[in-house]
Amino acid sequence: MDFGLTEEQKLLQQTVRGFVDNECPLSKLRQIYDSDSDFDANLWKGLAEMGIAGLLIPEAYGGAELELLDLALVAEVLGAAAVPSPLLGHALAALAIVEAGTDTQKQRWLPDLAEGSRIASVAIGEGGGVWDPEQLTASIDDGTLTANKHYVTGADHAELFVVGLSGGQLALVERDAPGVSVEPVDSNDRTRRCFHVSFDRTPAEPLAAAAGARVRDAGLVLLAADAFGGGWKLVEFSTEHAKTREQFGQKIGEFQAVKHQLANMAIDIEPARGLYWYAAHAFDHLRDESEQVAAMAKAHLTDRYAQAARDAVEIYGGIGLTWECEIHIWLKRAIFDRAYLGTPDFHRERSARLSGF
Numbered sequence: 001m002d003f004g005l006t007e008e009q010k011l012l013q014q015t016v017r018g019f020v021d022n023e024c025p026l027s028k029l030r031q032i033y034d035s036d037s038d039f040d041a042n043l044w045k046g047l048a049e050m051g052i053a054g055l056l057i058p059e060a061y062g063g064a065e066l067e068l069l070d071l072a073l074v075a076e077v078l079g080a081a082a083v084p085s086p087l088l089g090h091a092l093a094a095l096a097i098v099e100a101g102t103d104t105q106k107q108r109w110l111p112d113l114a115e116g117s118r119i120a121s122v123a124i125g126e127g128g129g130v131w132d133p134e135q136l137t138a139s140i141d142d143g144t145l146t147a148n149k150h151y152v153t154g155a156d157h158a159e160l161f162v163v164g165l166s167g168g169q170l171a172l173v174e175r176d177a178p179g180v181s182v183e184p185v186d187s188n189d190r191t192r193r194c195f196h197v198s199f200d201r202t203p204a205e206p207l208a209a210a211a212g213a214r215v216r217d218a219g220l221v222l223l224a225a226d227a228f229g230g231g232w233k234l235v236e237f238s239t240e241h242a243k244t245r246e247q248f249g250q251k252i253g254e255f256q257a258v259k260h261q262l263a264n265m266a267i268d269i270e271p272a273r274g275l276y277w278y279a280a281h282a283f284d285h286l287r288d289e290s291e292q293v294a295a296m297a298k299a300h301l302t303d304r305y306a307q308a309a310r311d312a313v314e315i316y317g318g319i320g321l322t323w324e325c326e327i328h329i330w331l332k333r334a335i336f337d338r339a340y341l342g343t344p345d346f347h348r349e350r351s352a353r354l355s356g357f
Helices: 007-023 026-033 041-049 068-080 087-100 103-115 212-244 256-285 287-321 327-339 344-354
Strands: 120-123 144-153 160-164 170-174 180-184 194-203
Touching (some): 007 041, 068 087, 068 212, 087 120, 087 170, 120 144, 287 327
Antiparallel strands (some): 160 170
């Protein structure tokens, strides 16, 4: 049995990687990072033209109708380059409509989401760090929604929000609906900036089925894939730095302690590749396992990413935390991946519980 990627999946990663190398080099990333917004219209247009915006959307609505593993492979490439993009929230919102929307809702929204001409996002988190669908308290009363949602990505350019409700339910809210308020949050990761979104007696349209858990699980897998890409990029950065940085008259990569640290970073990250692959595969093909392995993948890989970022800062020395050094960009992205949709400790406990412990 072949547990590797198909030729089509390898080509997908190669194509996205080529686009990223050309359109978002480090100089462009720094420019966006220092600007007032993480949204770059040309980057988003290029990703959409490759079909990335509609990767999970059925062909009948203009999408590619691929699987979560394909989207996760893209997330790995974007994570490696720390690409600023609304793709995470957009893809999860589209998935919610695919999984639980009515025919009317699908026909209205999916074609535009597939071509990227409209951007969507998910509004899930609530106060106190609550992300789990079963713990959410927001609800629709007489066709309207009054709620506060925290750390919504891409809300400044989203035209549609998929809002998490109690019991795993979801609802659609248009950005220009009455009572919607979007406030920026001063968060660490400037490649995926967050907003608090408030709804005050705002018209909301519920989706037909409770798909909150499925959307959550897909998000966990995509964060794990992003963390793998970012973690492996930090190994590459650190290795190249160790080959050129001199201390006490020799390259720091010649010191045994640095060699061991680089080796530990690599063996922390590389074996976890199959974990996010399997979690993505299970999402589409092994639904009985998917919730548990998605939690495990998110917990493990985002923790390893955070550790790789700390190790990279140590190898770079004091410069590693300065604005002029690129490492801080990946460090802050690692912090986002670790916290968004729930911490590793939370998901380890869920994984253990789902495994019967």
